[in-house]
Amino acid sequence: MKPSLARDQRNRKSRKKEKAKKKKESMASSACTKPIFPSSFTLSSSSSSSESKSKLSHVSFIKSTSTLPIYRKLSHANLSKRSLAVNSVLKTVDPSETSVKSSKSENVGSLGEKPTILVSEKLGEAGLEVLRSLGHVECAYDLSQEELCSKISCCDALIVRSGTKVTREVFEAGKGRLKVVGRAGVGIDNVDLQAATEFGCLVVNAPTANTIAAAEHGIALLAAMARNIAQADASTKAGKWQRSKYVGVSMVGKTLAVMGFGKVGSEVARRAKGLGMHVIAHDPYAPADRARAIGVDLVSFDQAIATADFISLHMPLTPTTNKVFNDDSFAKMKKGVRIVNVARGGVIDEDALVRALDSGIVAQAALDVFTEEPPSKDSKLVQHENVTVTPHLGASTKEAQEGVAIEIAEAVLGALKGELSATAVNAPMVAPEVLSELAPYVVLAEKLGRLAVQLVSGGSGIKSVKVVYRSARGPDDLDTRLLRAMVTKGIIEPISNTIVNLVNADFIAKQKGLRISEERVVVDSSPELPLDSIQVQISSVDSKFASAVAEGGHINIDGKVKFGEPHLTCVGSFDVDVSLEGNLILCRQVDQPGMIGRVGNILGEQNVNVSFMSVGRTSRRKKAIMAIGVDEEPNKQALDNIGAVPAIEEFVFLKL
Ligand SMILES: NC(=O)C1=CN([C@@H]2O[C@H](COP(=O)(O)OP(=O)(O)OC[C@H]3O[C@@H](n4cnc5c(N)ncnc54)[C@H](O)[C@@H]3O)[C@@H](O)[C@H]2O)C=CC1
Ligand SMILES: O=C(O)C(=O)COP(=O)(O)O
Numbered sequence: 304m305k306p307s308l309a310r311d312q313r314n315r316k317s318r319k320k321e322k323a324k325k326k327k328e329s330m331a332s333s334a335c336t337k338p339i340f341p342s343s344f345t346l347s348s349s350s351s352s353s354e355s356k357s358k359l360s361h362v363s364f365i366k367s368t369s370t371l372p373i374y375r376k377l378s379h380a381n382l383s384k385r386s387l388a389v390n391s392v393l394k395t396v397d398p399s400e401t402s403v404k405s406s407k408s409e410n411v412g413s414l415g416e417k418p419t420i421l422v423s424e425k426l427g428e429a430g431l432e433v434l435r436s437l438g439h440v441e442c443a444y445d446l447s448q449e450e451l452c453s454k455i456s457c458c459d460a461l462i463v464r465s466g467t468k469v470t471r472e473v474f475e476a477g478k479g480r481l482k483v484v485g486r487a488g489v490g491i492d493n494v495d496l497q498a499a500t501e502f503g504c505l506v507v508n509a510p511t512a513n514t515i516a517a518a519e520h521g522i523a524l525l526a527a528m529a530r531n532i533a534q535a536d537a538s539t540k541a542g543k544w545q546r547s548k549y550v551g552v553s554m555v556g557k558t559l560a561v562m563g564f565g566k567v568g569s570e571v572a573r574r575a576k577g578l579g580m581h582v583i584a585h586d587p588y589a590p591a592d593r594a595r596a597i598g599v600d601l602v603s604f605d606q607a608i609a610t611a612d613f614i615s616l617h618m619p620l621t622p623t624t625n626k627v628f629n630d631d632s633f634a635k636m637k638k639g640v641r642i643v644n645v646a647r648g649g650v651i652d653e654d655a656l657v658r659a660l661d662s663g664i665v666a667q668a669a670l671d672v673f674t675e676e677p678p679s680k681d682s683k684l685v686q687h688e689n690v691t692v693t694p695h696l697g698a699s700t701k702e703a704q705e706g707v708a709i710e711i712a713e714a715v716l717g718a719l720k721g722e723l724s725a726t727a728v729n730a731p732m733v734a735p736e737v738l739s740e741l742a743p744y745v746v747l748a749e750k751l752g753r754l755a756v757q758l759v760s761g762g763s764g765i766k767s768v769k770v771v772y773r774s775a776r777g778p779d780d781l782d783t784r785l786l787r788a789m790v791t792k793g794i795i796e797p798i799s800n801t802i803v804n805l806v807n808a809d810f811i812a813k814q815k816g817l818r819i820s821e822e823r824v825v826v827d828s829s830p831e832l833p834l835d836s837i838q839v840q841i842s843s844v845d846s847k848f849a850s851a852v853a854e855g856g857h858i859n860i861d862g863k864v865k866f867g868e869p870h871l872t873c874v875g876s877f878d879v880d881v882s883l884e885g886n887l888i889l890c891r892q893v894d895q896p897g898m899i900g901r902v903g904n905i906l907g908e909q910n911v912n913v914s915f916m917s918v919g920r921t922s923r924r925k926k927a928i929m930a931i932g933v934d935e936e937p938n939k940q941a942l943d944n945i946g947a948v949p950a951i952e953e954f955v956f957l958k959l
Contacts, residue, residue: 430708512706563618752793
């Protein structure tokens, strides 16, 4: 079987331009109660493959759920090197909720209409300025949960620090509009990540800018605690002169156990070494060579707490670390141990700590963080005479706050533009160079998914989908997460009202009982290209177009990227070659002269423009498949007339 030639390519480019212009004119804009972004976009390479490969600034977005594509050019002037514009798989707006007004979006670059960004806690001015350059910024602090839920429905992004609880209710209230939550700092324990993922909302944080501030605060608390600085200060200000009461302990030569040897933990360790301390660390995930490089021994949890004179906590609050310091662990500690916590209050059982302080197991504690913030005024822990406290000041230096604000502002704006951020917390991170070369295949993957699902006959529940990637590259040399997400999007969106994106694709597939498996086939093609072809198979379903069912009994379609454009190259076991744009009619007929003309005439009579046509056949004068690309949707009459052509055995109309 040989694919026959595509025709009518001459005017393709000019038609495309016209379409793009039309779409621009009818672009959506927003009111407060309406989401401002057009519905789900997918990445499309620009019309020439060389353009799309060389620069992502040539990448445009196509609104693919509608027959009216919207093209936009991305401005990359301010893109952070750590993130890259790829796609709008992060856009979560429900098409049914999108308002369409005449466009004001010409002057707002790739963001279209200005997004609304709610900042619910104090953020450095430098970051606010970055945000204001592209969005409407509303700073509203100390909101109650109800107030936050009410405001969020009008917001595209929310920026928080540690004081805002971004609960499931908040995501529910922001559904259809809220696309990104930015945590201006490290710890994301105040954000319900599961809910964020379910609602397709990206969560990004600013993980690096406050590391030093937190480490310095840890060291400050360590030294202040060892020398009773806070207590002595209060006593002296109260008119006392208690020199013998506030005799401290030395740090030099003492053992410090750093619990959590990540960014902050290792900076604390480095500084403690400078103070002449012997530093050990516990972190089940930290590489031993990094510890060795700083002169730190990695030890077990029990070993760390049993040998330390000082313990400094730097692990995140997770279900595993929740109250990991409890009666049991205090009982294993060296009597008279001193504890610093600049991580999270929740890693300590605070009642158990009070008991350990009272019994003398713990001589002193210095705490920046609490289970409940602010802690109650009569908290026994806060009031304990051997406890030094600060009100969650670890990240609060001018430098850190400025850095964090800029870091989060860039990440949030990037996410709103459809970029994948290097600081995404609930989405896979795909390297920029990988994204760049996968861009045209992203479009292909979604279109194949969208086509395949339309070939399933109504009533057949889809349970199992297989995506086969043919590539000259080895399986480890191809990151397919993005492609799998796009196939999932293509399959699920036409048959449900769920918007699928990179954040929620796997979750939504699982929730709908859809098993998406992947297979890599190494083929003898150019390793320069990431992929030769993508095949989507849907098994155990009936098809409304029997010819789409391949020998194995599953619906089968293949596609390739040709000249930067997605092409359908196989339907069932018939080879075709048709560009995946506009709409598609697939006909199976007896292979005989005049078929193209007859169908073409029927469409022409109804003013339906044919963009491509391709015929694949089993053998001469036997069965053939005709794939016809059409710009407009044929009316019922045209479709009935096609069906009435005697040689046509079956046909199907598919929207791309
Ligand atoms: N008080 C404050 O203002 C600040 C507090 N923080 C807190 O400090 C924490 C650490 O921050 P970074 O060092 O930047 O994060 P990080 O992610 O670089 O380091 C955390 C480390 O904890 C380790 N870890 C995870 N589970 C563990 C366990 N069960 N036992 C021991 N180690 C475990 C991880 O492997 C990782 O190496 C954050 O999660 C945040 O809660 C961070 C900045 C400021
Ligand atoms: O970055 C972190 O994890 C912090 O705890 C800092 O919190 P903050 O932004 O100061 O409320």
